[in-house]
Amino acid sequence: MKLLLTLDLQFFAGEKTEKATPKKRQDARKKGQILKSQDVTAAFVLLILFLFLYITAPKMLESLFSFLHQAFEKNMLIESLTADTVMKIYVDTLKEMAMVLLPFMVIALVAGIGSNYLQFGFLFTMETMKFDLKKIDPIKGIKRIISVRAIVNLLKSLLKISFIGAVTSIIIWINLEEVLSLSFQSTWDTLTTVAKLTGMMGIAASITLVFIALLDYIYEKYEYEKQLKMSKQDIKDEYKNAEGDPKIKAKIKQRQREMAMRRMMQEIPQADVVITNPTHYAIALKYDESMDAPTVVAKGTDFVAQKIKLIAKENDVVMVENRPLARAMYDQVEIGQQVPEEFFKAVAEILAYVYRIKRKI
Structure with missing residues (x-):
């Protein structure tokens, strides 16, 4: 029964029922099929x-x-x-x-x-x-x-x-x-x-x-x-040839995410403060005199947030709990971007608090 079902699916997949794609038309025109x-x-x-x-x-x-x-x-x-x-x-x-x-x-x-x-x-x-x-x-x-x-x-x-x-x-x-x-x-x-x-x-x-x-x-x-x-299989094959195999593209995107994650984690030890939710969100900020405003060097939720806090703890980066600020900055600020003007006051208070702690230490 399964074999018959598989054969039926292969038959319908190979049946030419779909309209030609623009690429198929262009290729046919190049061959003189007009x-x-x-x-x-x-x-x-x-x-x-x-x-x-x-x-x-x-x-x-x-x-x-x-x-x-x-x-x-x-x-x-x-x-x-x-x-x-x-x-x-x-x-x-x-x-x-x-x-x-x-x-x-x-x-x-x-x-x-x-x-x-x-x-x-x-x-x-x-x-x-x-x-x-x-x-x-x-x-x-x-x-x-x-x-x-x-x-x-x-x-x-x-x-x-x-x-x-x-x-x-x-x-x-x-x-x-x-x-x-x-x-x-x-x-x-x-x-x-x-x-x-x-x-x-x-x-x-x-x-x-x-x-x-x-x-x-x-x-x-x-x-x-x-x-x-064209058959549905022809369209899939054309898409694979033009755009690349979806499985390979997914692996490439996964590898890119992993590399971005590693770069982000490497920036956490140089951060000045990590603002937490305290459990679901974590935002790492860095500021020095060459910057116009504090910059987000890392952010994450759930497991990633726990990882950020663990690395911050291992490198003695100060963590400050501010639930609304962490949530708002996670939604509005991307990694590598500077803190928007609407968050200046809250971030400035947190950085002032961090600098006081560092001076005491």
Whole structure:
């Protein structure tokens, strides 16, 4: 019965039911384990690109015509080709292509970086690029293929295809008259209509992807939190590693108390007076001309108080009984501190009494 109870306790202690600690999250981030949805990045980039195309299409068309004009009117009319003219054609072509493609590429780059930054902030790590044999383990590869995550990814893909197909079909259905009249339009009007419908379908599909990406982000967050969960034993081990073993810390504190006690007892023979309760409290005071006020060199209750009085008796330190003063000073004054002003009068009377006794002796 005891064995079964022990096994049950070990099982529950090892079950990952607790939320990840900040340290666990920080360590996972350093390893590249972050909350990230690829669909969010893809949807955000596509939406920004189609909006950019829809707004700047006329300007990009002018740049494209300029490129074609450069290629078919100027370059084709060059009579003699030399190394210099070929290099000039190459440079001019690159410039015209850059005017067309560079804004598009810059927008895509900024959108990709921005979408990732919004998800997990700035992060640079090489941990994910390290060679790991576990990544090419065929057994784990098969498990990933038939895992719940693979099924979810399949459902997401089907959902994307269904939604995007439905949205584009709706847009074509709404503009069916324009689509059917394409065969009766001029080439320029046909291209204009197709470009307009393509932009509308792209924006609508991107908005649909954004909606799906939000659902994917929620799922990824659930999986991320589930992956980071810790057992109670993991939390205890982390605390031990970060703060030290509680048993060792307790031993260190005990050793520190013992050392402080020995130092305190060594100061008692140099004290001028020990104020007692008389049985439960003992306060040892020391005063000389270099001090602004008398200083507490030792204090204690019960057993420690008896020890202080024993050492004081062995070293001929005068003991004076003053119950309220001993109790009040024990509560308000720490070892090494000077006596507060509110106790000056009472302490001065006791020290005067002690000095009179010492003079008689």
